[in-house]
Each structure stands twice: as C-alpha cells, then as structure tokens.
Amino acid sequence: MNAAAHAPHAHGGKSIRGVMTSVMLALTPLTLWGFYLFGWTAVWLWLLTVGSAMLFELVCLNLAKRGGPASLLDGSAALAGWLLALTLPPWAPWWIAVLGSFIAIAVAKHAYGGLGQNPFNPAMVARAALLVSFPLEMTQWVSPTPLLSGTGLGALEALEHVLFGGAVPDALTSATLLGHVKTEASRGIDLLASVPALGGGLADGVGRHAGSLGETGSWLILAGGAFLLVRRIITWHIPVGVLAGIALPAAIGHAVDPAHLLSAQHHLTAGAALLGAFFIATDLVTSPATAAGKILYGLGIGFLTWTIRSFAGFPEGFAFAVLLMNACVPIIDRFLKPRIYGHGRVQMSPA
Amino acid sequence: MSRYRQIVKDGLWDNNMVSGQLLAMCPAMAVTATATNGLGMGLASTVVLVAANILVSSIRHLVPSAVRIPIFIVLIATLVTLVDMALNAWLHDLYKVLGLFIALIVVNCGILGRSESFASKSTVAESTVDGLAMGLGFTFALIAIGGVRELLGSGSLFAQAHLLLGPAFAFLEMKFFDGGALLMILPPGGFIVLGFLLAAKRVWESRRSARASVTQATSAA
Numbered sequence: 001m002n003a004a005a006h007a008p009h010a011h012g013g014k015s016i017r018g019v020m021t022s023v024m025l026a027l028t029p030l031t032l033w034g035f036y037l038f039g040w041t042a043v044w045l046w047l048l049t050v051g052s053a054m055l056f057e058l059v060c061l062n063l064a065k066r067g068g069p070a071s072l073l074d075g076s077a078a079l080a081g082w083l084l085a086l087t088l089p090p091w092a093p094w095w096i097a098v099l100g101s102f103i104a105i106a107v108a109k110h111a112y113g114g115l116g117q118n119p120f121n122p123a124m125v126a127r128a129a130l131l132v133s134f135p136l137e138m139t140q141w142v143s144p145t146p147l148l149s150g151t152g153l154g155a156l157e158a159l160e161h162v163l164f165g166g167a168v169p170d171a172l173t174s175a176t177l178l179g180h181v182k183t184e185a186s187r188g189i190d191l192l193a194s195v196p197a198l199g200g201g202l203a204d205g206v207g208r209h210a211g212s213l214g215e216t217g218s219w220l221i222l223a224g225g226a227f228l229l230v231r232r233i234i235t236w237h238i239p240v241g242v243l244a245g246i247a248l249p250a251a252i253g254h255a256v257d258p259a260h261l262l263s264a265q266h267h268l269t270a271g272a273a274l275l276g277a278f279f280i281a282t283d284l285v286t287s288p289a290t291a292a293g294k295i296l297y298g299l300g301i302g303f304l305t306w307t308i309r310s311f312a313g314f315p316e317g318f319a320f321a322v323l324l325m326n327a328c329v330p331i332i333d334r335f336l337k338p339r340i341y342g343h344g345r346v347q348m349s350p351a
Numbered sequence: 352m353s354r355y356r357q358i359v360k361d362g363l364w365d366n367n368m369v370s371g372q373l374l375a376m377c378p379a380m381a382v383t384a385t386a387t388n389g390l391g392m393g394l395a396s397t398v399v400l401v402a403a404n405i406l407v408s409s410i411r412h413l414v415p416s417a418v419r420i421p422i423f424i425v426l427i428a429t430l431v432t433l434v435d436m437a438l439n440a441w442l443h444d445l446y447k448v449l450g451l452f453i454a455l456i457v458v459n460c461g462i463l464g465r466s467e468s469f470a471s472k473s474t475v476a477e478s479t480v481d482g483l484a485m486g487l488g489f490t491f492a493l494i495a496i497g498g499v500r501e502l503l504g505s506g507s508l509f510a511q512a513h514l515l516l517g518p519a520f521a522f523l524e525m526k527f528f529d530g531g532a533l534l535m536i537l538p539p540g541g542f543i544v545l546g547f548l549l550a551a552k553r554v555w556e557s558r559r560s561a562r563a564s565v566t567q568a569t570s571a572a
Contacts, residue, residue: 107543133532
C-alpha cells in the first residue's frame with residue numbers, strides 16, 4: 001500500500017471512511033434524541049445541512065478535479081454537515097443550513113486544499129460566520145416540543161416552516177441558560193437572582209431545555225464520547241483538557257464572585273461544552289499531534305470558552321475558542337515535538 | 352508609444368497594486384465596506400500617487416540615494432496632508448466617513464513603492480502616466496472589493512454615492528435587498544473577498560494563457 005511507503009512503514013489499519021463511520025455511529029443516539037426533543041423541524045434541518053454539505057463537496061471535488069464521487073463517500077463532508085447541524089438552533093430556516101454548509105465545505109475546507117489541509121475546523125468556521133452574520137436567526141431558541149407529544153409541528157408543517165420561514169410561536173421561544181444570564185446581567189440582575197428564576201431544568205443532564213439541536217443531551221454525548229475513546233478514534237487528552245480548562249477557572253471564579261460568575265457545573269452542562277469537548281475539539285485534522293500538545297490545546301479551548309462566556313459580548317464562545325486554538329496548532333506542534341528515536345531533544349533553531 | 356501602453360497595462364491589470372503586487376492591503380481591506388468608500392479612497396490615493404510620482408521623478412537627480420526613503424516619505428506626507436485638508440473643506444460628509452483612513456495614505460506602501468521602483472528611475476512624463484494608471488487600477492480593485500462586500504453584506508451598491516460625487520450621481524445608489532451577511536462588511540469579509548477575487552483573477556488568466564498557447568501551437572503547425 002502507498003500509505004506504508006513512508007516511515008514508519010506501518011499502517012494503523014484505519015481508513016478515513018472507518019473513522020468517519022465510527023464518529024457518525026457515536027453521534028447517532030444524541031442526534032435521534034435531538035430529533036425527538038425538537039421535533040420535525042430538527043429532522044428537516046439536519047437533512048438539509050448534511051445533504052447540502054455533500055452537494056457542495058461534490059461540486060468542489062469536481063472543480064478541483066480531485067477524487068470525484070469516491071472521495072464524497074469517505075463521509076468527511078457528511079460528518080462536517082452533521083456536526084454543523086447539531087450546533088444550529090433547531091428551528092433555523094433552510095438558508096442558514098445551506099449557507100452554513102457552503103461556508104464549511106467550500107470556504108473552510110476546499111479553499112484550503114480539501115480534506116486534511118484545512119487549518120480551521122469547518123463546522124466551527126461555519127457556525128462562527130453564521131453567528132456573526134445573522135445574530136437574530138442564530139439565537140432563536142425554542143423549548144423542546146417532543147415528537148408525538150402533540151405540542152410541536154407535524155412533519156409537513158415543519159417542512160413548510162423550514163422552507164418558507166414564519167415566526168416561531170411566542171409560547172415556544174425560550175432562552176438558554178447562558179443567554180439568559182447574559183441578558184439579565186446586562187439589565188443589572190446578577191446571577192444570584194437570575195439563575196434560580198430559571199428553575200433547575202436547564203442543567204438536568206437529559207436535555208429537556210432550549211439549546212442547539214445536539215448539545216442538550218449530556219448523558220448521550222458522554223456515551224458517544226466514551227464509544228469514541230473505546231474505539232480509539234480519539235484519545236482522552238483533548239476532552240479532559242477542554243473540560244478541565246472550563247471547570248477550573250469556573251470553580252475558582254464562582255468561589256470568588258458567585259454573583260457574576262457561573263459555577264463549574266453550569267459551565268460544563270450548558271451550551272456546547274460537552275459536545276464540543278468530545279466531538280468538535282477532537283477533529284483529527286485541526287488538533288495537535290502529540291499528547292502534551294493535545295492537553296495544552298484542550299486547556300486553551302476550555303479557558304477561552306470560559307473567558308468569552310464570562311466576560312465577552314456573546315453568551316457562548318466555544319466556536320471562537322476552537323478557531324483561536326486552531327490558529328495556535330502549528331506553533332504547538334512545533335514546540336512540543338516528540339524526541340526522535342536515537343536523537344537528543346530537537347534543538348529549536350531561531351529560524 | 353508602446354512604452355506608455357505597457358505602463359498603462361501594468362498599472363490597470365498585469366501589475367495591479369492590489370491584485371498583482373499585493374501592496375496597500377491596509378486600505379484595500381479597511382475601507383472597502385462599501386463600493387463608495389472604495390471609490391473615494393481610490394481617487395484620493397490616485398491624486399497623491401500622481402503628485403508624488405511627478406515630484407519624485409522631477410527631483411530624482413538631486414536626491415542622494417542614501418536618504419531617498421525619508422525624502423520620499425516627507426513628500427508623500429505633505430501631499431496627503433493637503434488632500435486631507437482639501438477633503439475636509441470641500442467634501443466634508445465623505446471626510447467624516449473616510450477621514451480616519453486618509454492620513455493612512457502616508458504609510459500606503461503602494462505609493463512609496465511606486466516612488467522607489469518607478470518614479471525615481473523614470474522621466475516625469477512616464478511617471479505621471481504610471482501614477483495615473485496605478486491609481487486607477489487601485490481604485491478599480493477597491494471598487495471591486497467594496498462592491499462585492501457591500502452587495503453581500505448590506506444588499507446595496509454605491510450607497511451614499513451622492514456624498515462623494517454630488518447629487519447628480521444619486522442614480523448610482525442601488526438597493527437590492529434588506530439585511531445581508533454582516534460578516535462581509537466586518538473585517539473578515541475583506542480578507543475573504545480579496546482571497547476569492549485573487550483566485551478568480553488567477554483562474555481567468557491561466558485559462559487565457561492556456562488558450563493563447565493553444566492558438567500559438569495551432570498557428571505554428
């Protein structure tokens with residue numbers, strides 16, 4: 001095989017397609033749970049995002065005369081679209097999904113040279129671009145309207161909503177924990193008053209609260225992450241780094257100033273922290289190669305997420321934190337090189 | 352005559368300040384949130400560029416080579432100050448939009464670059480043509496970047512053109528839709544649009560040269 005022609009002449013036996021399939025398997029339970037919680041709009045939105053991501057992948061592969069349909073079937077585009085869909089508000093209109101897929105696949109991936117060449121996580125580039133461009137549509141959160149409960153839209157009504165828009169019924173709109181405390185803080189109401197006002201429902205671990213399509217079911221995310229660890233698709237370094245990077249400053253901050261800084265438990269269960277730690281930060285292309293580098297990268301993402309959530313204008317900052325640390329990956333890899341067998345530690349030349 | 356033709360072609364397209372030399376990136380991305388801003392910045396830079404080229408070229412035999420850069424910069428800074436004051440006096444509304452960036456023309460490497468690489472080695476007539484061609488090419492590039500960003504970012508084209516060109520040019524102002532992707536008129540939009548325009552220019556030129564080589568080959572055969 002060609003892959004073994006280069007040192008160290010051994011192939012791990014994993015194919016791109018195999019890795020992508022494992023990640024998709026790990027994502028399936030929490031995605032189905034998201035469909036159940038948020039109803040048919042979530043299903044259509046997911047289909048649209050994944051479908052358009054694969055379409056843009058096919059177009060870009062053709063333009064670049066690279067691979068063709070065989071490369072499309074490696075699943076990388078479908079997975080990028082899938083991850084993007086999980087970070088979208090479940091009632092977002094169709095053009096958010098399609099534009100997001102375009103940014104993820106055409107701009108963030110293929111403009112840089114395609115699979116394996118992109119320095120930034122495609123799904124997070126798309127999410128950050130959408131959030132900055134369309135703040136209204138991207139923060140339109142709804143309470144869960146489980147399938148079969150009769151509270152949500154039917155399949156056709158939901159399709160109509162996704163395709164032709166329309167207001168989200170006021171009775172359904174709801175705030176996320178992070179959005180709620182940010183809004184209340186801007187009105188001068190501190191956490192001691194604003195968090196109890198929401199009740200305990202926002203961090204119940206099961207995910208029966210407003211949020212992105214795939215970020216609310218904490219236990220299922222943990223289960224999916226454990227599956228990836230067992231299958232050795234990811235290692236423990238990045239998730240542990242991210243979660244520690246959020247939890248440590250959060251715990252210290254909350255102990256010092258409980259009126260203005262959320263507790264570690266809230267930080268870990270709210271927003272994209274868990275989904276991001278296991279499925280987004282661990283992207284193989286855009287994360288460092290060495291164990292020490294991965295821990296540093298994870299800690300950086302966690303700390304930046306906490307900083308943005310606590311002190312910046314946006315309520316959630318996971319996407320921005322990932323992009324900032326993606327930019328640091330080349331430097332992390334350069335300074336945390338492993339020792340080459342038979343040589344001393346590599347001397348860093350000033351050049 | 353063909354020498355002047357070459358100078359014009361270089362300035363407008365082949366060696367365009369933005370898309371060929373990749374100089375003057377700061378104004379090319381900082382002020383191009385609308386096509387009108389791009390036009391205003393481009394025209395102001397053109398005035399400075401032509402005047403700087405004329406001055407530098409006419410004193411080129413008097414300037415000791417060791418201190419030429421400071422001398423060029425002082426000349427350019429003087430010209431920019433004049434443009435700055437003139438805009439403030441006669442086009443005050445536009446000045447309120449562009450004012451911050453006019454002063455930055457001083458450090459526009461494109462202008463110093465022309466003084467250094469062209470005007471200090473060429474006759475006054477050639478330098479004038481070069482300044483004009485380079486300036487118009489720069490203006491064209493800024494309008495292209497600004498136009499794409501404005502269209503995608505706020506759904507309009509040449510908004511507030513009447514401030515720059517007078518009420519007679521209000522017909523230029525077009526509105527296509529409301530809203531738009533805010534990202535495009537924020538700084539990242541400048542980088543993204545510039546990147547795609549450069550790529551488009553490259554694709555177009557490589558296709559053209561491929562076609563030219565085919566024609567040559569067939570005619571030779």
